[in-house]
Amino acid sequence: MKSDIIQFHNCFILRDGQIIKEDLWTCERKIVDPEPIFFDKKDYADIKIDCQGLLIAPGYIDLQVNGGFGVDFSRDSETIDQGLEVVAKGLLVYGTTSFCPTLVTSSPEFYHQVVGKIKKTPGSSKGAEILGIHVEGPFINNDKKGAHEKKFIHKFNHGANSIEEVYGKDWRNISMVTLAPELENSTEAIKHLTSNGVTVSLGHSMGSLVQGEEAVRNGASFITHLFNAMLPFHHRDPGLIGLLASSKIPPGKTVYYGIIADGIHTHPAALRIAYRTHPKGLVLVTDAISALGLEPGQYKLGYQDVEVKENCAMLSGTTTLCGAIASMDKCVRHLKRATECSTVEALEAATLHPACALGIQDRKGSLLFGRDADLVMLDHELNVVSTWIASERVYQNPVALELIVQRVTKI
Numbered sequence: 001m002k003s004d005i006i007q008f009h010n011c012f013i014l015r016d017g018q019i020i021k022e023d024l025w026t027c028e029r030k031i032v033d034p035e036p037i038f039f040d041k042k043d044y045a046d047i048k049i050d051c052q053g054l055l056i057a058p059g060y061i062d063l064q065v066n067g068g069f070g071v072d073f074s075r076d077s078e079t080i081d082q083g084l085e086v087v088a089k090g091l092l093v094y095g096t097t098s099f100c101p102t103l104v105t106s107s108p109e110f111y112h113q114v115v116g117k118i119k120k121t122p123g124s125s126k127g128a129e130i131l132g133i134h135v136e137g138p139f140i141n142n143d144k145k146g147a148h149e150k151k152f153i154h155k156f157n158h159g160a161n162s163i164e165e166v167y168g169k170d171w172r173n174i175s176m177v178t179l180a181p182e183l184e185n186s187t188e189a190i191k192h193l194t195s196n197g198v199t200v201s202l203g204h205s206m207g208s209l210v211q212g213e214e215a216v217r218n219g220a221s222f223i224t225h226l227f228n229a230m231l232p233f234h235h236r237d238p239g240l241i242g243l244l245a246s247s248k249i250p251p252g253k254t255v256y257y258g259i260i261a262d263g264i265h266t267h268p269a270a271l272r273i274a275y276r277t278h279p280k281g282l283v284l285v286t287d288a289i290s291a292l293g294l295e296p297g298q299y300k301l302g303y304q305d306v307e308v309k310e311n312c313a314m315l316s317g318t319t320t321l322c323g324a325i326a327s328m329d330k331c332v333r334h335l336k337r338a339t340e341c342s343t344v345e346a347l348e349a350a351t352l353h354p355a356c357a358l359g360i361q362d363r364k365g366s367l368l369f370g371r372d373a374d375l376v377m378l379d380h381e382l383n384v385v386s387t388w389i390a391s392e393r394v395y396q397n398p399v400a401l402e403l404i405v406q407r408v409t410k411i
Contacts, residue, residue, distance in 0.1 A: 003028040004046040005037060006391050011051035011377075014058065014347055015367045024056055026373040029390035033369045051377065054385055057347045058365050059097025059123075059374035060328045061354040063176060064134055064225070064258060064285035066102045066301060068292030073118075074104045074302035080117050088127025090293055092395040094327035095376035095384040098129040098364060100175055102287075104302045105137030105148035108166045116170035123374065123389040131358060132175025136224065138166065139179040139189070140204035146229040147315050147322030148204065149303055156185035160192035174198055175358060178224040180205035181215035181240075194219030199358055201258070202240050204229045209242035216249055222357050223257035225287060227270055228321070244278040256357040258285040261335040262326035264312050268338040275339040283357055284331045284350045289313055289323035329384050336382070343382070 008024040015022070025034045025045070037044075067073050069090040071083035084101060091099060101118050103111070115133060123129030138154040139162075145153060156162045162185070164171055176199040179186060190200050202215055203224025208231075212220075223230075223240055231239035238245075243255050259266055259274060261284055266274075275282055286292070291299045291308045298316070299306045301323055305316040308325060315322050326334075328350055336346040355365025363372050375388040379400055387395040 004391075005032075005044070006047045006049065007034075007045035008049050008051050008056060011054055011056050013056045013367055014344060014351075017344055017348070019055065019344060024367065024375075026391040029373055031367055031369055031371050031373050055343075055378045055380070055382075056367070057376050057378060058351040058355075058367055058371070059128075059376050059387065059389065060095045060332070060350040061131070061358075061365060062091070062096050062099040062286050062288075062328050062350075063131075063283065063354050063358065064102050064136070064287045065091070065099045066104060066288060066323050067290040068288050070290055070294060072290040072300050072302070073101050073114075074106055074110075075300050077110060077114050080114055084118065084121075084130065085127060088121075088123075088130065091128045091328075092387045092389075093293075093384070093397075094329045095378070095387050096128050096328050097123055097374040097376070097387060097389050098131050100131050100134040100358075102134040102136055105140065105145070105152045106302060107152050108154075108168070111135075111166060112168035115168050115173055118173055120173070120175075123394075125389070125392060125394045129374070129389070131360070133173055134176040134178070134201075135167065135174055136178040137204065139177075139183055139186070141180040141182065141206045143206050144180070144204045144229045144231075146204060147301055147304055147306075147320055156183055156189050159185040159188040163189060163192060172196065176201055176222070178203040180207060181211045181220065182207040186215065187218050190215055190218045190220055194221075197359070202243075205240060206231055207240055208237050209239055209246065210237075212240045212243045213246055213248045216243065216246075216253070216255055221253065221255060222283075223255065225265065225285065226257040226259045226274055228260065228265055244274065244281065254281055254356070256281045256283050256353060258283050258287075260285060260287050260324050260326075261331040261338065262286075262311075262324045263334055263338075264326075265321060265324060271335065271338045275335075275341055275345075279341070279345060281353070282335075282345075282349045283353045284328065284335060285354075286326060286328055286331060287324045288327070289325065291325045292327065329382065333382050346382070 200220040201222035
């Protein structure tokens with residue numbers, strides 16, 4: 001059966017680091033080059049969509065999602081299948097088409113029960129694509145545990161063998177591991193993980209710059225929520241933050257770093273410092289918890305009680321931040337405002353950069369030919385108008401669409 005050729009016209013698209021006025025063509029769930037369609041196949045579009053001057057960007061990719069819409073991946077083990085469906089569907093509203101369900105520091109028994117249930121799953125009208133699990137811990141430093149449960153923190157007592165011991169036989173469902181590089185035997189673990197295609201991220205750490213550089217030389221390539229749960233910058237030893245400007249990163253390698261641009265976790269001045277120091281490594285993450293999409297109140301993050309008020313999530317009875325409740329589209333807009341970066345840079349921080357960090361840039365994160373046709377349509381203020389997965393519209397913002405119709409009518 002012939003697949004429909006779809007032509008998105010009257011639009012601007014983000015391609016090759018530029019925003020250009022050009023039609024976008026898709027077929028068989030992929031972005032395609034229209035030239036062979038015209039000249040070789042003598043074919044035309046089966047479906048032509050008037051985008052009314054909207055901007056088309058790749059679908060957003062979120063590498064750190066603890067839950068949302070009442071679901072906590074680190075707690076709801078018995079209903080994890082249903083929980084994944086709820087979150088995957090809910091994220092479409094924010095333009096997110098792919099994500100990593102994230103598990104905070106937990107017991108080996110919990111990991112053995114849950115890791116095998118969270119499988120990589122293609123996106124569809126049912127929800128965003130699951131790119132594999134991000135396990136944030138339990139191989140972290142007690143002194144930078146943040147909201148993680150101290151009793152579940154582990155060491156690499158048996159080197160690389162500790163990985164399967166703790167996460168279980170299904171650990172290859174994991175796409176990213178956050179660990180502290182200063183832990184004994186971490187080098188062996190980093191090499192083992194990266195040789196198996198797992199992205200190693202440094203975080204919840206007291207690590208020095210030298211320890212961070214050693215971890216990067218051995219395969220680590222990411223930093224978890226920069227500035228949060230790590231040593232503060234110091235001029236004699238800048239710690240993991242110093243990796244953004246290190247001269248000892250192997251040639252051709254990029255160190256990416258997640259940053260929570262919600263206006264709470266990271267001061268605008270700190271955002272500007274990170275952006276101006278290493279813009280090509282900046283990856284927006286939400287670190288969303290179960291309260292995402294819901295009203296302020298009492299929630300859970302793993303076994304910890306969380307209080308959400310005034311757009312801020314903290315461990316109950318403390319001032320310790322624990323995850324966030326800002327959506328990816330809000331983070332994109334805040335990054336642009338706070339840093340005065342270009343629209344291209346703000347969008348690539350939520351698309352191309354996370355794809356590169358996970359090593360999936362050959363199919364995600366850009367609108368180059370051959371990439372997955374996962375798209376987000378945006379208005380001029382970068383509000384989400386619609387979300388598309390594999391050329392199929394999976395979410396339509398009725399309010400944004402009505403405003404566009406009014407604007408076009410007035411013109």
